[in-house]
Amino acid sequence: MTDFFRIAWLVMRKDLTIEVRSREILYTTLFFAMSCVLVFAFSFVKEGRALDDAAAGILWIAIAFSGTLALGRTFERERHAETLRALMMAPADRPAIYLGKLMGVLVLMAVVELIVVPLVGVMFQAPLLAHPFQLLALLATGTLGFAAVGTLFAAMLGRARSRDVLLPVLLYPITVPVIIAGVRGTAALFQAEVDEPMVRTWVAMLVFFDAVFVTLALWTFEPVMTE
Amino acid sequence: MDFTRLTLSDVSRNFGRRRALARVSFDCDAGEIVGLLGPNGAGKSTLLGILATLVAPSSGEVRYGEHTAREAGAELRRRIGLLAHDLHLYPELTAGENLEFFGRLYGVRDARARVAGWLERAGLGDRRDDPVSGFSRGMRQRLALERALLHDPRLVLLDEPFTGLDDGATFALVERLRGLKAKGCLVLLATHDLETVEGLVDRVAVLREGRLVEMAGGGGSLRERFRAVTR
Numbered sequence: 001m002t003d004f005f006r007i008a009w010l011v012m013r014k015d016l017t018i019e020v021r022s023r024e025i026l027y028t029t030l031f032f033a034m035s036c037v038l039v040f041a042f043s044f045v046k047e048g049r050a051l052d053d054a055a056a057g058i059l060w061i062a063i064a065f066s067g068t069l070a071l072g073r074t075f076e077r078e079r080h081a082e083t084l085r086a087l088m089m090a091p092a093d094r095p096a097i098y099l100g101k102l103m104g105v106l107v108l109m110a111v112v113e114l115i116v117v118p119l120v121g122v123m124f125q126a127p128l129l130a131h132p133f134q135l136l137a138l139l140a141t142g143t144l145g146f147a148a149v150g151t152l153f154a155a156m157l158g159r160a161r162s163r164d165v166l167l168p169v170l171l172y173p174i175t176v177p178v179i180i181a182g183v184r185g186t187a188a189l190f191q192a193e194v195d196e197p198m199v200r201t202w203v204a205m206l207v208f209f210d211a212v213f214v215t216l217a218l219w220t221f222e223p224v225m226t227e
Numbered sequence: 228m229d230f231t232r233l234t235l236s237d238v239s240r241n242f243g244r245r246r247a248l249a250r251v252s253f254d255c256d257a258g259e260i261v262g263l264l265g266p267n268g269a270g271k272s273t274l275l276g277i278l279a280t281l282v283a284p285s286s287g288e289v290r291y292g293e294h295t296a297r298e299a300g301a302e303l304r305r306r307i308g309l310l311a312h313d314l315h316l317y318p319e320l321t322a323g324e325n326l327e328f329f330g331r332l333y334g335v336r337d338a339r340a341r342v343a344g345w346l347e348r349a350g351l352g353d354r355r356d357d358p359v360s361g362f363s364r365g366m367r368q369r370l371a372l373e374r375a376l377l378h379d380p381r382l383v384l385l386d387e388p389f390t391g392l393d394d395g396a397t398f399a400l401v402e403r404l405r406g407l408k409a410k411g412c413l414v415l416l417a418t419h420d421l422e423t424v425e426g427l428v429d430r431v432a433v434l435r436e437g438r439l440v441e442m443a444g445g446g447g448s449l450r451e452r453f454r455a456v457t458r
Binding site for chain 2: 003007010014017018021022077080081082083085086087088089090091092093094226
């Protein structure tokens with residue numbers, strides 16, 4: 001078991017070392033997510049007041065779109081010199097490779113959220129600090145569910161010709177429950193009077209999705225990666 | 228796990244409707260170098276992919292000693308080293324970081340301490356901290372060879388290992404392969420550099436359109452025999 005996590009850690013550290021050096025994924029996803037929020041802010045904020053629930057929807061759209069970009073670029077790097085095949089050749093449990101890639105994507109998405117969430121708070125006057133731990137729980141569980149499926153599909157599509165088109169086509173329908181739970185939970189949290197039982201219900205739903213998606217992804221990674 | 232014999236029985240592989248390999252059967256033993264020859268698209272890289280456990284055969288079976296890849300799992304991959312046509316190196320990382328990463332991935336003890344020795348053997352001792360993106364094809368090829376061999380594999384699979392190498396590096400590689408043979412490694416190399424491998428390979432397997440058309444000793448002019456078989 002320790003070897004499993006050692007391999008996952010190695011893969012994640014390698015991905016982050018490359019990203020710290022190039023900053024390519026971070027800058028592009030951040031720019032994309034911020035543009036998304038700003039454009040929607042011009043549409044949905046009138047006379048200093050945002051439309052009901054708009055902040056929650058925009059936040060999760062920005063997370064999903066920028067996450068897709070990060071997933072695509074992360075695996076494009078592995079495709080460039082076929083290094084994903086080298087990882088598959090390693091004498092390690094292949095799910096450990098998946099876990100390492102997933103953790104790398106999660107760190108990147110977390111950094112983007114660190115900038116985008118306050119931006120949404122400012123542009124849409126969303127009460128971010130009213131219930132910070134519940135917001136954190138929604139973001140963490142929602143991001144994990146989205147990235148868990150995304151990492152599996154991005155790895156699977158690594159050798160497909162139309163991978164850039166296919167990734168969102170496959171990813172969004174399957175992660176719709178995660179996005180909806182994220183949006184509804186965040187909307188409940190951003191209301192003037194917070195509906196705490198509702199927030200807890202959506203967080204519980206996201207935890208359930210995470211458990212299902214991560215388990216399925218770990219289980220199917222080895223067979224889907226064998227050509 | 229370890230093994231000293233590799234056995235292929237009726238191995239076929241289809242990609243959609245295209246048959247890349249058709250009922251290929253042969254075996255080889257430790258301490259043997261087998262040359263895989265054939266024109267472009269003959270199925271050499273597919274065969275190496277199957278032997279490396281990256282590609283599953285559509286039918287037939289590969290046995291590593293007593294085991295199949297499915298039975299042996301990750302432990303089998305510890306005994307296989309692959310130098311593919313794509314070099315499996317991260318261009319953003321330095322030469323040292325690449326070798327250290329793969330050394331650790333393969334569970335090599337003291338990987339960081341051994342990096343200097345590996346780089347020295349690749350003739351890149353003074354380029355440890357340089358990113359691989361700045362290397363020439365030949366330098367990358369030498370580094371990728373070290374990456375493929377750093378865990379002392381039993382089965383060594385090489386796809387066009389002489390690509391981009393100058394005369395000195397080619398000579399060093401030939402000597403290295405002789406060393407691997409003496410150590411009891413089982414080496415399969417796919418190449419078009421027939422003159423270079425003459426006298427080096429013990430046997431040649433000639434593939435054409437996915438079929439094994441000749442399996443014979445490595446003596447004589449490989450160029451003439453290759454032409455005769457693939458004409």
